[in-house]
Amino acid sequence: MSLLTVEDLRVEFDTYGGIVKAVRGVGFSLEPGKSLAIVGESGCGKSVSVQALMGLIPTPPGRITGGSVRFQGKEILGLPLREANLIRGKEIGMIFQDPMSSLNPTMTVGKQIGETLRYHEGVTGDAARKAAIELLERVGIPEASSRVDAFPFQFSGGMRQRVMIAMAIACRPSLLIADEPTTALDVTVQAQILELIAELQRETQMSLILITHDLGVVARVADDVAVMYAGQIVETASVDDIFYRPAHPYTLGLQAARPPADEQLRRKLEPILGSPPDLFRPPAGCAYRARCPWAMRVCEAQDPPLWPLEPQHSSRCWLHHEYGSERRPERLHHGASMPAPGAAQA
Amino acid sequence: MTSAANSPNVERPILELKALQKHFRLPGGRMLHAVDGVSLSVGEREVVGLVGESGCGKSTLGKTVVGLLDKTAGEVHYRGQRLPALYGAEDFRKYARKVHMIFQDPYSSLDPRMTVREIIAEGPRIHGLWSRDEVSERVAFCLERVGLARDYMSRYAHEFSGGQRQRIGIARALAIEPEIVVCDEPISALDVSVQAQVVNLLGQLSDTLGLTLLFIAHDLSMVRYVSRRMAVMYLGQLVELGPSNDVYFRPQHPYTQSLIASNPEPDPQRARQRLPLAARGEISSPVDPKSGCRFVGRCPHALPVCSTRDPEWREIAPGHFVACHLFN
Numbered sequence: 298m299s300l301l302t303v304e305d306l307r308v309e310f311d312t313y314g315g316i317v318k319a320v321r322g323v324g325f326s327l328e329p330g331k332s333l334a335i336v337g338e339s340g341c342g343k344s345v346s347v348q349a350l351m352g353l354i355p356t357p358p359g360r361i362t363g364g365s366v367r368f369q370g371k372e373i374l375g376l377p378l379r380e381a382n383l384i385r386g387k388e389i390g391m392i393f394q395d396p397m398s399s400l401n402p403t404m405t406v407g408k409q410i411g412e413t414l415r416y417h418e419g420v421t422g423d424a425a426r427k428a429a430i431e432l433l434e435r436v437g438i439p440e441a442s443s444r445v446d447a448f449p450f451q452f453s454g455g456m457r458q459r460v461m462i463a464m465a466i467a468c469r470p471s472l473l474i475a476d477e478p479t480t481a482l483d484v485t486v487q488a489q490i491l492e493l494i495a496e497l498q499r500e501t502q503m504s505l506i507l508i509t510h511d512l513g514v515v516a517r518v519a520d521d522v523a524v525m526y527a528g529q530i531v532e533t534a535s536v537d538d539i540f541y542r543p544a545h546p547y548t549l550g551l552q553a554a555r556p557p558a559d560e561q562l563r564r565k566l567e568p569i570l571g572s573p574p575d576l577f578r579p580p581a582g583c584a585y586r587a588r589c590p591w592a593m594r595v596c597e598a599q600d601p602p603l604w605p606l607e608p609q610h611s612s613r614c615w616l617h618h619e620y621g622s623e624r625r626p627e628r629l630h631h632g633a634s635m636p637a638p639g640a641a642q643a
Numbered sequence: 644m645t646s647a648a649n650s651p652n653v654e655r656p657i658l659e660l661k662a663l664q665k666h667f668r669l670p671g672g673r674m675l676h677a678v679d680g681v682s683l684s685v686g687e688r689e690v691v692g693l694v695g696e697s698g699c700g701k702s703t704l705g706k707t708v709v710g711l712l713d714k715t716a717g718e719v720h721y722r723g724q725r726l727p728a729l730y731g732a733e734d735f736r737k738y739a740r741k742v743h744m745i746f747q748d749p750y751s752s753l754d755p756r757m758t759v760r761e762i763i764a765e766g767p768r769i770h771g772l773w774s775r776d777e778v779s780e781r782v783a784f785c786l787e788r789v790g791l792a793r794d795y796m797s798r799y800a801h802e803f804s805g806g807q808r809q810r811i812g813i814a815r816a817l818a819i820e821p822e823i824v825v826c827d828e829p830i831s832a833l834d835v836s837v838q839a840q841v842v843n844l845l846g847q848l849s850d851t852l853g854l855t856l857l858f859i860a861h862d863l864s865m866v867r868y869v870s871r872r873m874a875v876m877y878l879g880q881l882v883e884l885g886p887s888n889d890v891y892f893r894p895q896h897p898y899t900q901s902l903i904a905s906n907p908e909p910d911p912q913r914a915r916q917r918l919p920l921a922a923r924g925e926i927s928s929p930v931d932p933k934s935g936c937r938f939v940g941r942c943p944h945a946l947p948v949c950s951t952r953d954p955e956w957r958e959i960a961p962g963h964f965v966a967c968h969l970f971n
Contacts, residue, residue, distance in 0.1 A: 484906055
């Protein structure tokens with residue numbers, strides 16, 4: 298059974314400019330012990346998606362307008378606060394991009410870690426302090442027994458992120474959600490933090506959802522990848538398929554926009570032209586079509602379905618329709634011809 | 644580090660840094676050595692990349708070169724002329740026109756109360772380059788050169804996306820026709836799909852206008868792609884300098900090696916084969932640094948001599964320099 302199944306998740310925000318449709322029907326599932334990377338550019342809805350499933354959308358102005366999130370078989374969307382709190386922080390741990398603003402500046406790190414333990418496991422006093430020291434040691438903080446009484450500002454960025462991880466894993470969660478955990482860090486420290494998360498996963502069989510905009514981080518960490526664009530998942534596949542057999546023009550575009558890692562190759566960067574669409578008024582049809590070099594007429598008229606190419610590989614693109622075959626470039630993976638999704642008509 | 648010319652293949656450098664230092668005085672008489680003896684020659688029309696982690700002094704170096712900060716010691720030469728240690732108003736008029744800068748943050752570096760036209764025309768106005776009746780036409784030309792429509796000139800910065808703002812920043816920098824442009828993290832605030840637009844634009848403009856670029860960034864893959872030579876900075880000093888491909892694919896200094904090994908390469912197979920070579924710990928403090936190699940505390944190959952003596956800057960292959968005791 299999947300640990301987590303998300304179906305057709307929809308989130309909107311009221312703003313002065315109108316309603317922003319930030320997440321427009323996101324679905325994925327995650328097996329125990331596996332790592333899923335959700336990758337996309339700023340504003341694509343990747344953070345909002347996981348905030349929604351953690352119940353962290355501020356309401357108002359935000360609201361979840363549809364969908365289902367099942368964790369260990371149980372629906373957790375719209376759970377009353379008391380029940381949600383039994384899962385959050387215990388079964389599902391979360392770490393954020395900016396550890397400075399996510400930690401309480403007026404509490405020692407030991408107290409903050411202890412708070413999680415007290416709330417969920419009733420551990421208090423010396424036992425909580427001892428557990429906090431062990432956790433700090435586990436995440437690689439030197440001299441943990443004295444650092445436990447230090448405040449967040451006394452730690453460097455990388456060490457703060459380690460403290461966040463210690464808090465998140467305090468109750469041995471079966472799922473860790475990491476929202477851009479290394480974006481604020483330097484590459485050498487980023488590598489250390491990613492290695493720490495991987496190590497913890499190997500030890501505890503914890504699953505991971507990693508949100509990032511960095512394809513390099515994806516390549517290093519993920520088993521499976523979901524690529525998001527304008528509030529939708531446009532491609533899902535194994536990490537190798539995403540990198541070596543991309544099937545959506547946006548995934549291909551992201552890769553062509555980066556310099557090749559090969560000394561001999563000296564190709565020009567191919568930028569993706571234009572910029573992402575306005576989510577106040579999501580365009581009819583495919584959201585990527587205005588930037589897509591292979592857009593067809595149907596892309597304007599109809600939302601493309603998420604096309605299954607292989608059992609674990611889908612792409613939301615009309616080029617996979619038989620009528621798109623002439624227009625489809627060779628470097629776009631098409632895979633074995635799977636039957637078209639039910640509702641699809643070109 | 645010696646101040647000897649570090650690059651014999653740069654015969655007539657347009658820009659030369661000689662043992663450049665920029666220190667900041669802190670309360671309690673302590674000194675922050677942000678830039679601590681950097682020597683670098685940049686040839687005409689050359690693109691030199693400067694990489695390093697945050698706090699290594701690369702942005703301070705850029706600002707010192709263009710005169711936004713005074714120089715504590717050392718020299719900067721532009722076409723053989725020594726630039727003043729502290730710019731006066733006259734010096735800005737004289738040198739800022741030739742040695743200019745593009746900033747990292749396309750949000751805070753454009754005045755929100757000025758129209759695009761005012762932003763772009765400000766430099767030329769100060770330098771007296773454009774006559775009043777040609778301003779509109781010139782601004783339009785500057786905008787079109789960076790791929791923006793001419794009627795954007797009456798808008799304000801907040802009406803644009805990050806990528807467009809960075810184009811406006813480039814248009815502003817190029818309006819005064821500089822010869823050398825220091826690009827301080829010009830793409831790091833941008834999304835991947837937009838980064839390539841800006842990098843291609845910079846490349847194309849520097850080709851057509853014959854610009855010399857000092858490209859400062861922490862994105863190693865992009866710096867390798869953009870620049871012919873690449874310098875690696877650590878705690879105020881250069882630790883390695885050489886042809887970009889050599890530095891990136893055959894790094895010699897232990898710091899460069901761990902930097903490259905940590906660089907997330909978008910290739911899952913290579914990521915799996917990668918050796919765990921990341922440096923231990925984090926960058927140490929640039930305040931009152933001790934003698935010896937700055938990287939010694941994190942270096943997997945440190946020798947006793949490393950903590951007592953500064954490593955020498957030596958050429959280990961033609962044009963490839965390293966400051967490390969392992970090469971003595």
